[in-house]
Amino acid sequence: MRADGSGDAPGGLRRRADGIAVAVVGGGVSGLTAARELALAGARVVLYEERDRLGGRVRRENVADVPLDIGAEAFATRGGAVAELLTELGLDGQIVNPAPLGSWVVADDGAMPLPAAGTVGIPAAPLARDAVRALGIGGSLRAALEPLLPRSVGRGATLARLVRARLGSRVLDRLVRPVVLGVHSADPADLPVEAVPGLAEAFERRGTLISAARELRDSRAAAGGAVAGLRDGMGELVDALADELERLGVEVRTSARVRRVERGEADGIRILAAARSTAGPAADDAETEALADAAILAVPERAARQMLGAPDAEPEARIEIVALAIDDPRLDAAPRGTGALVAADAVPRIRAKALTHVTAKWPARAASLGPGRHLLRLSYGRLGSAPETAGLPDEEVLALALRDASRILGMELDPASVRGMLRREWDNGSVRASAATGSDRTGLSEPPGVAFAGDWVGGTGLASVIPAARAAARRILRPAPTPAAPAHVPAPHPEGGPR
Ligand SMILES: Cc1cc2nc3c(=O)[nH]c(=O)nc-3n(C[C@H](O)[C@H](O)[C@H](O)COP(=O)(O)OP(=O)(O)OC[C@H]3O[C@@H](n4cnc5c(N)ncnc54)[C@H](O)[C@@H]3O)c2cc1C
Structure with a gap:
């Protein structure tokens, strides 16, 4: 294989005169979505996935x-x-x-329905019967006092401190902590308020957490429900994306682990991958090398850091x-x-x-x-x-x-x-991944020609990673014109982006 990656060598990603060639690393929903976006725009795309199947955490x-x-x-x-992508894939009817039926919380003194329509467990109506049942009358009354508190109480703190200061520890322990542990695999004591989509902004507008929860409830109801x-099953999304990539001519390489992504000669991005041998675990992995015009790293933060030779991420x-x-x-x-x-x-x-x-x-x-x-x-x-x-x-x-x-x-x-x-x-990502709302949280810059996607960039969950993947593809397709191009991921609220 020649150094520019052209030629017939098996690892080669041929660059083409009429469009860019992009390596997408990671075959989860982020990588599949980014690859589709690029292929629809006419790019030649090769997708690398280290496992023998696509989908990542959708399985x-x-x-x-x-x-x-x-x-x-x-x-x-x-x-x-997500619905928009599903519609484009013809899955809207599914x-x-x-x-x-609502969900419940199980505490030491029994099980009770979660108060209806709260946000991360913050009750929208602390004196409603279901909230009193979950919090006890004392806990409910304490939460209901919130409008009397100055706006400044609890501000600038973690989610746990904000909730405890404004609504009391009963709301934190009974409702918010179990919900946040369930959704983010993290304790609210470790999460900034920004980790909860929309909450900080709604609190800013409304001045109390209760009315912020009410506002978010109403906007969810307008969208037809929270989830x-x-x-x-969600596996259908992966199948539909994989079918579409095949139709669009994307080359999908499974069992191909990318070890290194680095600047190549003549402005290209060099991709060093190890194709897992089918001859069994004892056989040596076959190294391949390819040169692309650009790359999207749609892998977890730890893997992206390894590929770029950056210091390790938090656990x-x-x-x-x-x-x-x-x-x-x-x-x-x-x-x-x-x-x-x-x-x-x-x-x-x-x-x-x-x-x-x-x-x-x-x-x-x-x-x-x-x-x-x-x-x-x-x-x-x-x-x-x-x-x-x-x-x-x-x-x-x-x-x-x-x-x-x-x-x-x-x-x-x-x-x-x-x-x-x-x-x-x-x-399932770090706390920072749960909280990610932009590059300033990742602490890692996108090298020229490389865009990041995944929940460490856009926030946890499909509703966050899909727009972030589309935004990453757009950054590759339409790079910023000046040398002062954004070295960081400019996606504070990817949901709001065009398309
Ligand atoms: C148990 C569980 C339940 C969840 N439930 C929900 C839910 O109900 N709703 C929701 O919205 N979200 C949920 N999430 C979160 C959601 O699954 C993720 O946010 C989303 O799937 C992340 O997609 P991704 O493509 O960014 O990352 P991933 O799905 O992790 O994909 C990354 C891919 O990169 C590959 N890879 C890694 N390193 C390399 C390498 N060196 N070379 C090549 N490939 C590599 C991996 O094998 C993987 O396939 C859940 C997560 C878990 C774990």
């Missing part, structure tokens, strides 16, 4: 022969970015809303999802609605941080299985500590998950009713 697997999302299983409707999913939150397929007609009644979060004071008794009752949440899934058959998803782990299930053999994880599910659901589940178990461990 469909079977438990007891039933397909299930073992990674992301829904998307936030805020901003409309969008489904979760059953309106939605796909009839057959990521490790979580483990344990899915159970269970035959038990009592679950048809959805005893904890769509699922439940575990409050901090219940933790010694219950090790899981949350349970999703998949077949209650997504009625179409339940209908396809028939009555009495259920899917439950428990999640373990939070930032700074390994998941409680880490390293345990399957029998112990099954026993733990069954015990936790029984305690959360308020009914003793019989081990004989278990049809199957599936477990998968994930890295």
Whole structure:
């Protein structure tokens, strides 16, 4: 292969005269979305994915022969970015809303429905009956005093300090902490207020957290609800993107781990990848080298830093999802609605941080299985500590998950009713990734010709990473004209971007 990457060598990414050649590293939703965007604009695209399958943290697997999302299983409707992509892919007819059953919080003194329509657990109406049930009358009254506090109380602090200062520790411990642990795998004491999309701005406008929560609730209602999913699971999105890339002529290289991305000769970007040999783990990885005009790094922050030779990132939150397929007609009644979060004071008794009752949440899934058959998803782990299930053999994880599910659901589940178990461990970004609202948080500059995508850039979740990936593709297609080009990722609120 020649140094410019042209020629017939297997690793070569041929540069073309009539458009740019771009290497996209990472085959999760960010990379797939960016590759599609580039190919639609006429770029020649090669996508590298280190695993033997695409999708990253969106992944469909079977438990007891039933397909299930073992990674992301829904998307936030805020901003409309996910629905827009789904529509472009022809999947809009597959969008489904979760059953309106609400979710619960399980505390040391029992289980209670989460107050309706709060934002990260901040109640929109602290004196409503459901809020009083969750907080007790003292906790509710304390929260209701918030409008009497000066605007300055709690400002400029972490989410935990802001909530405690303005609404009291009951709201923090009972509602906000379990919700934030469930969504961000992080404690609100580690999160800046900006980590919660829209909250800081709404608080600024309204002056109280309660009215900010109300405003966010109303805008969610206008968007048709907070989250939605796909009839057959979020894995459909990955399949549709992969099909589209094939149709657009994108070259997808799976089992290809990019080791290094560096400046090549003649302004190109050199991509050094190791193709995993099919001859088995003992065989040496075959190194390939390619030169592209530009690259998008749609990988987690740690991997991007390694590729660029930058100092290591802070540790990521490790979580483990344990899915159970269970035959038990009592679950048809959805005893904890769509699922439940575990409050901090219940933790010694219950090790899981949350349970999703998949077949209650997504009625179409339940209908396809028939009555009495259920899917439950428990999640373990939070930032700074390994998941409680880490390293345990399957029998112990099954026993733990069954015990936790029984305690959360308020009914003793019989081990004989278990049809199957599936477990998968994930890295789910750092606290900063949860909080990411722009490059100033990543501390890493985009080298010329390279754009970053992923939740460490745009914030956690599909509603954030999809617009961030599109924005990354736009930065490659239309680089800033002057040498003073933005070296940082200019995407404070990618949802608001054009397209
Ligand atoms: C259990 C779980 C549940 C979740 N639930 C939801 C949810 O319900 N809704 C929601 O919106 N979000 C959810 N999320 C978050 C969401 O999944 C992520 O924000 C999103 O999928 C990130 O996509 P990504 O493409 O940026 O990163 P990833 O999906 O992590 O993709 C990165 C890809 O890069 C590849 N890669 C890494 N290093 C290299 C390398 N050196 N060379 C080549 N390839 C490499 C990886 O193998 C991976 O495929 C969940 C996450 C987890 C873990």
